[in-house]
Amino acid sequence: MAQLNTKATLSDISLRPFKESDLEDYMILMSDDKVSQFCRWNTMCKEEAFNELIYAICTHPWYRAICVKDMPIGYILVKQGEGNDRCRGEIGYVLGSAYWGQGIITHAVKMVISSIFSELQGLERLEALIDVENLRSQRVVDKIGFIREGVLRKYWIHKGRTRDMVIYSLLNSDSTVHG
Template structure:
């Protein structure tokens, strides 16, 4: 869940029957009190398929991740339906000569795939991150070539597909090709 190699596999088109739910999507900090909700998606093999991490096997693992990675992270949010976390989204800032770029990553519980929730969350981040971090000029996302659902999420959120990075990352012991998407600060007024 630390890098954007983790994107949900997304099935189906957004349905107008979910408009009410989409209006209730919020982003907020994830904290230790969310551990039970976090474990729902963190233990799901379908969710972890394109992620850098394996499904979590214990609540202690989840607690340690939240304590050590999430809480100190400069921009990590729970994707909430109402106030219930159903996934997470983060932006990692680069530094030095790369400080103009940030990397987007997200994960969503599999029971919420195909409902437009990930697209809505990505749009919410795109609409605020360039204001919150004015040094950013470019937001990037890397997606496994086999994860067509996540590619559609980014396209619907206004990201541009830039190309395939061949043999770009080792994911679960296997070299994978990744598709790179970007959104420029001038494009973020979606």
């Protein structure tokens, strides 16, 4: 589907599970080099995107399409730990570059935190791990009220480079969640 008007109104933003029929919109996202720069994945061809959508995303416990008027323009996910790690979960998000700079992700993350602690049983802490160079994403969680806990030095190898990551957290008991 062609994305002609990329100016969105925040009241038109909604979150919902992905469907197989979202493939074309999902492809726009997954073939965007600006988007993939800080992501674990590399830009994908249509077949790879189809497999990811069907076998990884549609079966994921908490993965939502960020939609404008029901058209996916990004995604947001929470991966909760298991067993003794179930008190914490990691949030991740991505938005098509044509939509950057309108506050859409900030709005979407706020939507998630308003309900995620009651949706995911046992969740007490939401973490965000963000590349030290990804200032735009750091600004998003800063604005929302996540606490910057520090820098995890040489934390992982990303696209051939060993990267330092900033770790942020938000607790169920933090006032931001209830405000």
